[in-house]
Amino acid sequence: xxxxxxxxxINDRRHRATVEGRKTLCDxxxxxxxxxGVHVGCEHGVCGACTVMVDGKAVRSCLMLAxxxxxxxxxxxxxxxxxxxxxxxxxxxxxxxxxxxxGFCTPGVVCTLASLMDGHAAPDEGSLIAAMSGHVCRCTGYxxxxxAIRQLTEESA
Amino acid sequence: xxxxxxxxxxAARFIGKRVHRKEDPRLLTGKGTFVDDVVLPGMxxxxxxxxxxxxxxxxxxxxxxxxxxxxxxxxxxxADIAHIPVxxxxxxxxxxEVPTPILAVDRVAYVGDPVxxxxxxxxxxxxxxxxxxxxxxxxxxxxxTIADARTGAPxxxxxxxxxxxxxxxxxxxxxxxxxxxxxHLVTRTVVHQRISQSPMETRGVVVAKQGEEExxxxxxxxxxxxxxxxxSLVLGQPRLSIRAVAKDVGGSFGLKNHPWREELSVIVxxxxxxxxxxxxxxxxxxxxxxNQAREQELTLxxxxxxxxxxxxxxxxxxxxxxxxxxxxxxxxxxxxxxWSAYKMPAFGFFNRGWYSNTVGLAxxxxxxxxxxxxxxxLLDIAAREIGIDPVDIRKRN
Numbered sequence: 001x002x003x004x005x006x007x008x009x010i011n012d013r014r015h016r017a018t019v020e021g022r023k024t025l026c027d028x029x030x031x032x033x034x035x036x037g038v039h040v041g042c043e044h045g046v047c048g049a050c051t052v053m054v055d056g057k058a059v060r061s062c063l064m065l066a067x068x069x070x071x072x073x074x075x076x077x078x079x080x081x082x083x084x085x086x087x088x089x090x091x092x093x094x095x096x097x098x099x100x101x102x103g104f105c106t107p108g109v110v111c112t113l114a115s116l117m118d119g120h121a122a123p124d125e126g127s128l129i130a131a132m133s134g135h136v137c138r139c140t141g142y143x144x145x146x147x148a149i150r151q152l153t154e155e156s157a
Numbered sequence: 158x159x160x161x162x163x164x165x166x167x168a169a170r171f172i173g174k175r176v177h178r179k180e181d182p183r184l185l186t187g188k189g190t191f192v193d194d195v196v197l198p199g200m201x202x203x204x205x206x207x208x209x210x211x212x213x214x215x216x217x218x219x220x221x222x223x224x225x226x227x228x229x230x231x232x233x234x235x236a237d238i239a240h241i242p243v244x245x246x247x248x249x250x251x252x253x254e255v256p257t258p259i260l261a262v263d264r265v266a267y268v269g270d271p272v273x274x275x276x277x278x279x280x281x282x283x284x285x286x287x288x289x290x291x292x293x294x295x296x297x298x299x300x301x302t303i304a305d306a307r308t309g310a311p312x313x314x315x316x317x318x319x320x321x322x323x324x325x326x327x328x329x330x331x332x333x334x335x336x337x338x339x340x341h342l343v344t345r346t347v348v349h350q351r352i353s354q355s356p357m358e359t360r361g362v363v364v365a366k367q368g369e370e371e372x373x374x375x376x377x378x379x380x381x382x383x384x385x386x387x388x389s390l391v392l393g394q395p396r397l398s399i400r401a402v403a404k405d406v407g408g409s410f411g412l413k414n415h416p417w418r419e420e421l422s423v424i425v426x427x428x429x430x431x432x433x434x435x436x437x438x439x440x441x442x443x444x445x446x447x448n449q450a451r452e453q454e455l456t457l458x459x460x461x462x463x464x465x466x467x468x469x470x471x472x473x474x475x476x477x478x479x480x481x482x483x484x485x486x487x488x489x490x491x492x493x494x495x496w497s498a499y500k501m502p503a504f505g506f507f508n509r510g511w512y513s514n515t516v517g518l519a520x521x522x523x524x525x526x527x528x529x530x531x532x533x534x535l536l537d538i539a540a541r542e543i544g545i546d547p548v549d550i551r552k553r554n
Contacts, residue, residue, distance in 0.1 A: 077185070087186075095178070098178075
């Protein structure tokens with residue numbers, strides 16, 4: 001069992017840890033770093049619930065090792081709202097459009113959509129919808145999420 | 158009403174308004190509390206050794222290497238927990254029809270049947286240790302489908318056959334005569350495949366014995382009240398005060414009505430160990446060994462007169478109960494609802510649930526629903542065969 005020291009930023013906070021080589025990023029984020037907003041749905045990279053942003057890109061944290069995040073900047077759903085509590089536009093749109101029920105798939109969905117929205121002047125509704133192919137939701141039937149995407153892309157159009 | 162609405166009081170203030178949900182702020186910002194988010198001081202982690210075969214006799218279990226692993230606290234077989242007797246009950250809080258151990262005793266009855274429970278410092282170590290347990294099996298030919306179950310060797314040694322439950326009359330002479338005498342007789346069979354509820358959050362439990370008389374259980378479930386009631390009956394310890402908690406639950410769809418074999422094993426282990434324990438099912442376990450639903454077939458016969466009016470009907474229904482259903486079930490609701498909206502002069506049914514070497518039956522939303530599919534499809538087919546409009550055939554009945 002190899003152990004490694006890593007240093008990374010999570011939601012704008014610096015973290016240091018010693019982790020086994022085999023520890024997944026999602027298990028590190030949830031268990032060691034305390035970000036239980038990262039959810040584990042399949043450990044196979046299929047369901048999307050574990051999606052976080054690493055250096056701005058949406059990533060399956062169940063398919064990544066914690067050691068691979070050394071030196072990176074990780075953002076989870078916990079880090080998207082403003083410090084004063086104002087929701088990220090993706091979170092607000094999901095709330096407005098009833099895009100969640102049980103909330104288990106939600107942090108992953110939010111991270112994927114935020115990664116496509118942030119830094120893009122006029123994100124395309126089609127690409128956000130297409131990105132939802134990487135997320136399994138067993139509750140909503142996806143239509144509320146589609147409406148949230150429409151609201152998001154209309155707002156920024 | 159407008160005075161109340163403008164005053165900001167009463168239900169009137171919500172009429173015609175879009176209302177945000179109260180739980181969304183925490184769920185959207187990752188601040189929900191699902192069972193795997195719960196951490197108790199001193200908590201240890203559980204993993205199971207499960208049967209890789211669908212049916213067979215356990216000839217030996219060697220846990221010596223697993224027990225010796227650093228970070229492993231206990232390795233438990235059915236024999237190690239037998240002194241804390243637990244009697245699982247059905248979803249209806251009735252006794253199980255067949256002996257239902259919480260860890261396999263002498264035999265395994267489905268792929269995924271839990272045989273050994275490992276408790277370790279973390280899940281990684283628990284799974285390492287699980288892979289070091291050696292179980293020898295004498296494999297037997299599995300009974301898998303309903304067809305297999307009809308003629309195959311009994312899944313449960315205490316029984317002569319694989320009939321888990323039976324309701325109705327297999328052959329009613331008067332009904333057969335009415336069907337045979339009908340100008341039009343339409344027969345169709347509908348087969349519905351097995352469904353896994355597949356909630357995004359798998360099963361899981363955190364349990365802590367708090368002194369001799371209190372048990373704390375945080376569990377992903379459909380009703381904490383049902384869980385507490387179920388545990389109070391199943392554990393059979395009247396002095397034990399049980400507190401069941403569920404905050405956020407990541408879906409269930411029938412799977413999490415009450416604790417089942419793994420959850421009960423973990424609860425018993427917590428009582429034995431005196432340490433808080435956590436078990437979180439992973440997706441592999443959920444897809445293989447969490448109870449499932451459906452896998453049913455319905456052969457529906459309906460006799461019509463020359464004008465398309467129903468004269469008689471018989472439904473022959475079977476559902477695969479698996480090895481350990483959460484209550485042996487012949488799904489009589491299918492028969493109850495089949496013709497309830499129609500004029501049906503003579504109806505008979507024969508429903509059976511079948512044991513098989515597959516994971517057991519649990520609830521899944523709307524378990525009777527295939528009656529609608531079977532009946533409406535048959536009515537459309539009957540309309541075409543008789544030569545009348547499918548809307549008319551409904552109106553005439």
